[in-house]
Amino acid sequence: MTEEKKQALPILEMKGVSKAFGGVQALDDVSLQVFEGDVLGIIGPNGSGKTTIVNSITGFIRPSSGQIFFRGREITGKKPHRIADMGVTRTFQVMRPYYSLPAFKNLVISLCSPRARRTGGWRGGGRLGDRKTVAIDILEEIGFERDSHIPFKITSTLPTGYLKRLELARCLSLKPEIIICDEVFSGLSMSEIASMVPLIQRLQDDGITIVMIEHRLRELFQVANRVMVLNFGSKLIEGTPDQVMADERVKEAYFGSEKVEEVMTYA
């Protein structure tokens, strides 16, 4: 991290956040700072609390204790629509599009939101134009081929790769400041993942701060400048991809033993 960034206020911050579900301590005193322009990776074994972090930040659950700030303003426990309206958006690990509608109509719906109307959507410069046109423009930008019928297909008939892109498109319709991606590469083929990596880089170039929860480490480490490792709801380590991969505790906790070398050839 540069000196400049260290001195800047984090765009997103968690301070000592804990969350218990009955007897399960899903998050235990997790603190985290995300700076503007970061691509922060969050990794950790299944059940380590990654999605609980996303749900806490975006208002889908209320932490048992601790605080969350966006641009210095406390957002702990605010409603999801209020947090989204500030530009803090997320994808869902278990996708939730309107399956019975054509793909573009999913975006037309999110473009009805107050933030989209105010901002004009991704790349919009003020008031929103024709919703259908903006929806199809956004879909085209993120990989729904121009002149294909794909944006008009019923969502339930689309392959997973398009559904993942639709999740990102839904975030982009709000002209987001932050996108928290909860496993956007999961369920995709190697070639689909390879084509998603430049898209994530383009979003970063566009000035969007990104938090990526991911099991696909090779691809994550191509885009992330910092990585946090969670284990049993606690932060194990945070650092550059190289620092994290070199940490013995990470190797033990996350990768097990024999597959370490295989997983670590990520360059």
Ligand SMILES: Nc1ncnc2c1ncn2[C@@H]1O[C@H](COP(=O)(O)OP(=O)(O)OP(=O)(O)O)[C@@H](O)[C@H]1O
């Ligand atoms: N709504 C809930 N009610 C009860 N327990 C929950 C709930 N949500 C999460 N948990 C539990 O909290 C722990 C953390 O879950 P979480 O979904 O955050 O993990 P994760 O790191 O996202 O896992 P995965 O890699 O499988 O997506 C798990 O033990 C999970 O079973």
Ligand SMILES: [Mg+2]
């Ligand atoms: Mg999860």
